[in-house]
Amino acid sequence: MNALDVTEIMQTLGLQAKTASALMAKAPAAAKNKALLVLARLLREQTDALQTDNSRDLERARAAGLAEPMVDRLKLTPKVLETCAQGCEQLAAMPDVIGEVLGMKQQPSGIRVGQMRVPIGVFGMIYESRPNVTIEAASLSIKSGNACILRGGSEAIDSNKALARLVVQALQEAGLPEHAVQLVPTTDREAVGQLIAMPQFVDVIIPRGGKGLIERISRDAKVPVIKHLDGNCHTYVDDSADLVMALRVVDNAKTQKYSPCNATESLLVARSIAAQFLPQIGAVFAAKGVEMRCCPEALALLQGVAGATLVPATEQDWSEEYLAPIISIKLVSGVDEAIAHINQYSSQHTEAILTTNHIHAQRFLREVDSSSVMVNASTRFADGFEYGLGAEIGISTDKFHARGPVGIEGLTSLKYIVLGEGEVRS
Amino acid sequence: MNALDVTEIMQTLGLQAKTASALMAKAPAAAKNKALLVLARLLREQTDALQTDNSRDLERARAAGLAEPMVDRLKLTPKVLETCAQGCEQLAAMPDVIGEVLGMKQQPSGIRVGQMRVPIGVFGMIYESRPNVTIEAASLSIKSGNACILRGGSEAIDSNKALARLVVQALQEAGLPEHAVQLVPTTDREAVGQLIAMPQFVDVIIPRGGKGLIERISRDAKVPVIKHLDGNCHTYVDDSADLVMALRVVDNAKTQKYSPCNATESLLVARSIAAQFLPQIGAVFAAKGVEMRCCPEALALLQGVAGATLVPATEQDWSEEYLAPIISIKLVSGVDEAIAHINQYSSQHTEAILTTNHIHAQRFLREVDSSSVMVNASTRFADGFEYGLGAEIGISTDKFHARGPVGIEGLTSLKYIVLGEGEVRS
Known part of the structure; x- marks a missing residue:
C-alpha cells in the first residue's frame, strides 16, 4: 500500500x-x-x-x-x-x-x-x-x-x-x-x-x-x-520490619509471577537485620531457582545458603527490569539510603517498604517518587483491578495527567x- | 554566546x-x-x-x-x-x-x-x-x-x-x-x-x-x-433568556475589558428573541464604539441602530479572537444550533448560555466542549482568582492534565x- x-x-x-x-x-x-x-x-x-x-x-x-x-x-x-x-x-x-x-x-x-x-x-x-x-x-x-x-x-x-x-x-x-x-x-x-x-x-x-x-x-x-516504560520495582525491608511478614511479602513480590511489570526486581535490606533476614529469603529464592545479583555485603551473608545462584551485582543491575527469576539485592543503612537509592535507580513504577515504624512508613510514602508507593504489601498489587478501578487500560509511569x-x-x-x-x- | x-x-x-x-x-x-x-x-x-x-x-x-x-x-x-x-x-x-x-x-x-x-x-x-x-x-x-x-x-x-x-x-x-x-x-x-x-x-x-x-x-x-492558545469565547442568548439580565451580562462580557482572553468575541442570539434583543444590545455596542460583524439576518435587525458600525461577517469572523472593540453576531435557531456552532468554531476556552430554561442550561453545560462552560454569567469570570484557585499560572485550552x-x-x-x-x- x-x-x-x-x-x-x-x-x-x-x-x-x-x-x-x-x-x-x-x-x-x-x-x-x-x-x-x-x-x-x-x-x-x-x-x-x-x-x-x-x-x-x-x-x-x-x-x-x-x-x-x-x-x-x-x-x-x-x-x-x-x-x-x-x-x-x-x-x-x-x-x-x-x-x-x-x-x-x-x-x-x-x-x-x-x-x-x-x-x-x-x-x-x-x-x-x-x-x-x-x-x-x-x-x-x-x-x-x-x-x-x-x-x-x-x-x-x-x-x-x-x-x-x-x-x-x-x-x-x-x-x-x-x-x-x-x-x-x-x-x-x-x-x-x-x-x-x-x-x-x-x-x-x-x-x-x-x-x-x-x-x-x-x-x-x-x-x-x-506511557508505561519499565517496571524496575523495589521492596525495602526496614530495620523494624516484621521478618515473618517480610519473608512472605518479598517472596510473593518476586516469585508469584516473574513476567509482570509490578514484580519486584530489586531487594533492599537494612544492614542491621540483614544477617538474620537474608539467609532466610535467600533459601526461598534458592529453592525456586531465583538468581541473586548481590552487593558485596549481601554476597557474603548469602554464601552459606545451599543451592543459591549468587552473582556479584554490576552497576547496571540496579537499573535492570529482569522480568525473569533474577533479583538484585543490596544492603542499605536505613530508610534514608533506601529512598535515595530508589529515587536514583527506579523506573518510578512501584516500590514498597516493609516496616513497623510509623515515621519510616510516612517518609517512604511521601518521599519515594514513584507512581505507586506501598507499605507492608506486595508490589504485585499495583494493578487497576486490585486498586478498585474496575478495569485498566495501562499503567502510566509519567506524572502528567494519569499516574499509575x-x-x-x-x-x-x-x-x-x-x-x-x-x-x-x- | x-x-x-x-x-x-x-x-x-x-x-x-x-x-x-x-x-x-x-x-x-x-x-x-x-x-x-x-x-x-x-x-x-x-x-x-x-x-x-x-x-x-x-x-x-x-x-x-x-x-x-x-x-x-x-x-x-x-x-x-x-x-x-x-x-x-x-x-x-x-x-x-x-x-x-x-x-x-x-x-x-x-x-x-x-x-x-x-x-x-x-x-x-x-x-x-x-x-x-x-x-x-x-x-x-x-x-x-x-x-x-x-x-x-x-x-x-x-x-x-x-x-x-x-x-x-x-x-x-x-x-x-x-x-x-x-x-x-x-x-x-x-x-x-x-x-x-x-x-x-x-x-x-x-x-x-x-x-x-x-x-x-x-x-x-x-x-x-x-498551553493556552486563543480565547474565541461565545455568549449565547437563548430564546428563554431574561433579556434585562442578558443585556447586562453580554455588555460586561464584551466591553468590560477588550484585551483579556476571556472576553466574549462572538454573540449568538436565538432567532425568536432577536428582533427584541439585538437592537438593545446593538445600541449599547454603538455607544461604546464596538464594531459589529453580523450574519445577514442580524445585519437587517441592527440597521436602525443609531451610530452603529455594522459589517457583514465573513466565514473567518466566526473563528476570530479580536481582543478589540469588535464582536461577531449570528442568529441561531436555538440551543442545538448554538452548541453546534460553538463546537465547530470556538477555541474551547470559555462559553456562556443566558437562559431560564433548565433543560437548555443542562444540555449546554454537558455538550459544549470547552474548558469553562457557564450559565447566566459573564465569560470574563474565567480566571483562577474568580474560581477560588488562589492564583493562576495560566489557562489551559487542552484537555490533558489541567484544563481551564x-x-x-x-x-x-x-x-x-x-x-x-x-x-x-x-
Missing part, C-alpha cells in the same frame, strides 16, 4: 472518530451499558466463529516460525473470550462517571464554580499480539464515552477484525455511532506514524507493548502519550462549569 | 533544578510559607532598588523604539510590586495541598488504596515582557513544592534578574534550596530550545505569550506543555499509595 493511501485511510478514520466522539460524549449511560452487554453476548454466541478467524492468525504465526509462547499469546480460547465477556459485563455494572460534578462552591462574586467530568474525546491505542486487548480497549472506550482508533499487531489482524466487527454490531444495536470504535484495517507500519500525528482528530495515544515501541511512539507523537494504573477516570478530563444568576465582572 | 555554552548553562540549570525539586517536595509547609512572606517583605523593602534595575530595561526599550503601551507592560511600579507582595502573602495564607490524601478505600484483598498529591517536579516557564510574572511563577512554584526554571523576555532581563535575586534570598532565609527557582541568565534564543527538550530534568513547560510563541513551543517540546485556569493543583500530580498489613497477591 502506498503512503498516500494510508494517509487517506487514517484521515478518514480520524474524522469519523472525531464525529463519533461528540455523540458518545452525550450518549446516555443506558445506551453505553447496553452496548457492553450486547458485546458480552456476542462474544459468547460467536466463540466458534471467532476461533475460526483466530486460527488463521495462529497458522500464519506458526508458519512464520513464531515461538510457541508467542503463539499462545495470540490464542482466543473460549476461556479468554469468556473473560472478555465478563469484563464487559463488569464495566456495564459500574456507575457512569461522565457528567459527574465535583467541588461546586460559591465564590465571593456569587457565581458557583465546579468541575464536570467529560470524556477526553478520541484516543488511539497501539498494541501488540494479544487480540483480547481489542475488547478491553473497546469496552473502556465505550464506558468512558470516548471514541477510539485501535491499531493491533499485524500478527493478530484476522482476530482483531473479527472482534471489531462484533463491537460495531454491539454499538449499532445500542443506537450508538458505529465509528465510536474503529480498527485500523491495514497492517502497514506507516499507519502508526499517521495515528500518532493527527492532533486535529486524536487527543491522546496509549501504547501497550515493548519498551522499544513505547520509546519510539513517545519520541514521534504529536499528541500526549500515556489508568482506569476509566484516566480517559476523562475535568472542565470547569460556572452557574450564575446574571453576575458580571467588576 | 555559542551553542555549546548555552547547552552547558541549561544542563547545569536542569540538574540543579532536579536536585532542588527533591528537597522542595519534602519541604515543610512552614518553610515554604516563610519563603513567601520573606519574599513579600523584600519586594516592599527593595522597591526603590528594583525600580533602578527596571529603569535600565525601560531605557533600552525606549531606545529601541518600543511603543509606549509595550514599555508600560515592562514597568515595575510601586503598585505592581505591592500587588506581587500581596500575592505572595495570599499564597502563604492558603492551605498546603502537598501530601493531601484522597479517596483512601479498602479493597477486597485487604489493602487500602488512595492517592497522595505530590509536586510535578520541575516546570519550565517561558514568558514575555511583564517582569511581575517572575514573582507569580516563583511564588506558585514555592507553594506547590516544585522547582522551576524561568525564562523571561530579553527586554525585561535586568528586572527579572533583580527579582530572581530576591527570590533566592527568600529561599535561603527560609532554609530552602536556592536552586528551587532559577532564572535563565542568558537572553540567547537557543536557551528556549534547550529548556523545552530536557525531559531528564524538566517535567512540564508552561508558555505564556503570543499564539506564535505557544505554537512554536508546542511543536518542538519534548515534554508536556500546558491552572492554579496550584495543576502543578501537582497524584501518586497511588497502598497501606497493607502484609497482604500478598494470590
Whole structure:
C-alpha cells in the first residue's frame, strides 16, 4: 500500500472518530451499558466463529516460525473470550462517571464554580499480539464515552477484525455511532506514524507493548502519550520490619509471577537485620531457582545458603527490569539510603517498604517518587483491578495527567462549569 | 554566546533544578510559607532598588523604539510590586495541598488504596515582557513544592534578574534550596530550545505569550506543555433568556475589558428573541464604539441602530479572537444550533448560555466542549482568582492534565499509595 493511501485511510478514520466522539460524549449511560452487554453476548454466541478467524492468525504465526509462547499469546480460547465477556459485563455494572460534578462552591462574586467530568474525546491505542486487548480497549472506550482508533499487531489482524466487527454490531444495536470504535484495517507500519500525528482528530495515544515501541511512539507523537516504560520495582525491608511478614511479602513480590511489570526486581535490606533476614529469603529464592545479583555485603551473608545462584551485582543491575527469576539485592543503612537509592535507580513504577515504624512508613510514602508507593504489601498489587478501578487500560509511569494504573477516570478530563444568576465582572 | 555554552548553562540549570525539586517536595509547609512572606517583605523593602534595575530595561526599550503601551507592560511600579507582595502573602495564607490524601478505600484483598498529591517536579516557564510574572511563577512554584526554571523576555532581563535575586534570598532565609527557582541568565534564543527538550530534568513547560510563541513551543517540546492558545469565547442568548439580565451580562462580557482572553468575541442570539434583543444590545455596542460583524439576518435587525458600525461577517469572523472593540453576531435557531456552532468554531476556552430554561442550561453545560462552560454569567469570570484557585499560572485550552485556569493543583500530580498489613497477591 502506498503512503498516500494510508494517509487517506487514517484521515478518514480520524474524522469519523472525531464525529463519533461528540455523540458518545452525550450518549446516555443506558445506551453505553447496553452496548457492553450486547458485546458480552456476542462474544459468547460467536466463540466458534471467532476461533475460526483466530486460527488463521495462529497458522500464519506458526508458519512464520513464531515461538510457541508467542503463539499462545495470540490464542482466543473460549476461556479468554469468556473473560472478555465478563469484563464487559463488569464495566456495564459500574456507575457512569461522565457528567459527574465535583467541588461546586460559591465564590465571593456569587457565581458557583465546579468541575464536570467529560470524556477526553478520541484516543488511539497501539498494541501488540494479544487480540483480547481489542475488547478491553473497546469496552473502556465505550464506558468512558470516548471514541477510539485501535491499531493491533499485524500478527493478530484476522482476530482483531473479527472482534471489531462484533463491537460495531454491539454499538449499532445500542443506537450508538458505529465509528465510536474503529480498527485500523491495514497492517502497514506507516499507519502508526499517521495515528500518532493527527492532533486535529486524536487527543491522546496509549501504547501497550515493548519498551522499544513505547520509546519510539513517545519520541514521534504529536499528541500526549500515556506511557508505561519499565517496571524496575523495589521492596525495602526496614530495620523494624516484621521478618515473618517480610519473608512472605518479598517472596510473593518476586516469585508469584516473574513476567509482570509490578514484580519486584530489586531487594533492599537494612544492614542491621540483614544477617538474620537474608539467609532466610535467600533459601526461598534458592529453592525456586531465583538468581541473586548481590552487593558485596549481601554476597557474603548469602554464601552459606545451599543451592543459591549468587552473582556479584554490576552497576547496571540496579537499573535492570529482569522480568525473569533474577533479583538484585543490596544492603542499605536505613530508610534514608533506601529512598535515595530508589529515587536514583527506579523506573518510578512501584516500590514498597516493609516496616513497623510509623515515621519510616510516612517518609517512604511521601518521599519515594514513584507512581505507586506501598507499605507492608506486595508490589504485585499495583494493578487497576486490585486498586478498585474496575478495569485498566495501562499503567502510566509519567506524572502528567494519569499516574499509575489508568482506569476509566484516566480517559476523562475535568472542565470547569460556572452557574450564575446574571453576575458580571467588576 | 555559542551553542555549546548555552547547552552547558541549561544542563547545569536542569540538574540543579532536579536536585532542588527533591528537597522542595519534602519541604515543610512552614518553610515554604516563610519563603513567601520573606519574599513579600523584600519586594516592599527593595522597591526603590528594583525600580533602578527596571529603569535600565525601560531605557533600552525606549531606545529601541518600543511603543509606549509595550514599555508600560515592562514597568515595575510601586503598585505592581505591592500587588506581587500581596500575592505572595495570599499564597502563604492558603492551605498546603502537598501530601493531601484522597479517596483512601479498602479493597477486597485487604489493602487500602488512595492517592497522595505530590509536586510535578520541575516546570519550565517561558514568558514575555511583564517582569511581575517572575514573582507569580516563583511564588506558585514555592507553594506547590516544585522547582522551576524561568525564562523571561530579553527586554525585561535586568528586572527579572533583580527579582530572581530576591527570590533566592527568600529561599535561603527560609532554609530552602536556592536552586528551587532559577532564572535563565542568558537572553540567547537557543536557551528556549534547550529548556523545552530536557525531559531528564524538566517535567512540564508552561508558555505564556503570543499564539506564535505557544505554537512554536508546542511543536518542538519534548515534554508536556500546558498551553493556552486563543480565547474565541461565545455568549449565547437563548430564546428563554431574561433579556434585562442578558443585556447586562453580554455588555460586561464584551466591553468590560477588550484585551483579556476571556472576553466574549462572538454573540449568538436565538432567532425568536432577536428582533427584541439585538437592537438593545446593538445600541449599547454603538455607544461604546464596538464594531459589529453580523450574519445577514442580524445585519437587517441592527440597521436602525443609531451610530452603529455594522459589517457583514465573513466565514473567518466566526473563528476570530479580536481582543478589540469588535464582536461577531449570528442568529441561531436555538440551543442545538448554538452548541453546534460553538463546537465547530470556538477555541474551547470559555462559553456562556443566558437562559431560564433548565433543560437548555443542562444540555449546554454537558455538550459544549470547552474548558469553562457557564450559565447566566459573564465569560470574563474565567480566571483562577474568580474560581477560588488562589492564583493562576495560566489557562489551559487542552484537555490533558489541567484544563481551564491552572492554579496550584495543576502543578501537582497524584501518586497511588497502598497501606497493607502484609497482604500478598494470590
